[in-house]
Amino acid sequence: MSAREANFDGLVGPTHNYSGLSFGNVASQSNAASIANPKAAAKQGLRKMKSLAELGFLQGVLPPQERPSMRLLRSLGFTGSDHDMIRAAAAQEPALLAAASSASSMWVANAATVSPSPDTGDGRVHFTPASLSNKLHRAIEAPTTGRVLQAIFRDDRHFAFHAPLLGTPALGDEGAANHTRFCADYGMAGVEFFVYGRSEYRGDVAPKRFPARQTREASAAVARLHGLRANATVYAQQHPDAIDAGVFHNDVIAVGNRDVLFCHQGAFLDQRGTYDALSTALAQHGADLRIVEVPAELVSVQDAVSSYLFNSQLLTRADGGTLLVVPQECRDNARVSAYLDQLIAQKGPIDQVLVFDLRESMRNGGGPACLRLRVALTEAEAAAVNPATWINDASFAQLDAWIDRHYRDRLSDADLADPKLLDECRTALDELTGILKLGSVYDFQQDGQPAKAA
Known part of the structure; x- marks a missing residue:
């Protein structure tokens, strides 16, 4: 069956700021209280989308x-008009207002x-929105995420949706950042690889400094919900030392695509056992796993975290070659840049590197891989996707102009107390749902209650 991988990138929101909310994410914390540029952030991400679409990749x-x-804010006891609640939260609980204002859904x-x-x-594409229960600012995303995904993948003949897992630490689920699929071809059955930081009940060794966000129990639950075969799933524990070094998700230390795994030698607690399990499972599906392991002597875990070398996209070109999409920080780090030159010179599985400036996202702890959700689609499934969400020349121009109309070019923590920011965001999103033909996916559209000036 013919199929292709599509990447759906998150558009950076109008409230993009640096509040340092994500404990365990080194970039997020180290840039706390810096001045953000939401307009530049959104345009950087949009340019990446357009560039990849121009190269022939399916991009949404x-x-x-x-x-x-x-x-x-309402659930936390704030009352009055929307503007009243923002003012009260800014005066009484600024940290909660920062959490409520985070643009982390990007x-x-x-x-x-x-x-x-x-x-x-059942032969359908299955989606489970992540509960993201480890962080307040992310735990509030799931309801809207579910509505947005169903507005894009809206044909139940092809797509199936599940509720997020219960929001408890025992079922900590961080989504595709800890999930990779390996296969001989996108249209063939493959191996789904779930990486977790700890088990709630198995007594696994845990990190000491930063929390392990994904549990094995959550990964296994998602596999069951999606009806995955036992012989087509592999579980591995992330190395606790990597988590303590700032590798809060597996996609900060490893990335895979088709039959290629690109990872650091310190990615997994049982590195050799993980390789063997993946190789055995993938061999049953007609492919040999090709492993590109980066030694610590060339790139340390600290270098990997600061450059986001592994938070890159691995994409298969039409000619069968493999493209690695990296952030500019990989070229700014001398050791990582030298490694990339060596990687290409070796003429191995990865034969091309493409660099993007995503500095606004990177300063908050998210690189190219963080910004995209991967969805392998057959031709019939791709045809059933909401067509307004695909990126092409026309949609790029429309979205670029939309950003110009609605985004600020400067945003500080203090600006979050401005109730006008909510009005600006709602006006922008109301127009965006029309551009993307999503319908009423936001609370304010469903409630019919725009912000009220007090």
Whole structure:
């Protein structure tokens, strides 16, 4: 069956800021209180989407969420008009207002776990929105994420949706950032690889400094919900030392595509056992796993975290070659840059590197891989996707002009207290749902209650 991989990138939202909310994410914390540029951030991401679409890759877009979240503030006891609640939160609980205002939904690698139709019991593409229960600012995303995904993948003959897992630490689920699919071809049954940081009940060794966000129990639950075969799933534990070094998701230390695994030698607790399990499983599906392991003597874990070498996209070109999409920080780091030159010179599985400036996202701890959700689609499934969400010359121009109309070019923590920011966000998103033909996916559209000036 003919199939291709599509990447749906998250569009950076109008409230993009640096509040340092993500404990365990070194970039997020180290850039706390810096001045952000939402307009530049959105345009950087949009340019990446257009560039990849021009190279022939299937490229879609996922919209940002409404922020600040009035649903969150109301649930925390703030009352009055929307503007009243923002003012009160700014005065009484600025950290909660920062959480309610986070634009973190732009990192859609955490939006959901996706299993393509060749792998699932009913032959449909399955989606489970991630609960993201480890962080307040992310735990509020799932309801809107589910509505957005169903507005894009809206044909139930091809697509199936599950509710997020219960929001408890025992079922910590961070979505596709800890999930990779290996296969001989996108249209053939493959191996789904789930990486977790800890087990709630098995007594696994855990990190000491930073929390392990993904549990084995959550990964196994998603596999069951998607109807995956036992012989087509592999589980591995992320190395606790890597988590303590700032590798908060597996996609900061490893990335895979088709039959290629690109990872650091310190990615997994049982590195050799993980390779063997993946190789054995993939061999049963007609492919030999090709492993590109980066030694610590050339690139340390610290270099990997600061450059986001592994938070890159591995893409298969039409000619069968493999393209690695990296952030500019990989070229700014002398050791990582030298390694990339050596990698290409070796003429191995990865034969091309493409660099993008994503500095606004990177300063908050998200690189090229964080910004995209991968969905392998047959021709019929791709035809059933909401066509307004594909990136092409016309949609790029429309979205680029939309950003110009609605985004600020400067945003500080203090600006989050401005109720006008909510009005600006809602006006922008109301127009965006028309551009992307999503319908009423946001709370304010469903409630019919725009912000009220007090």
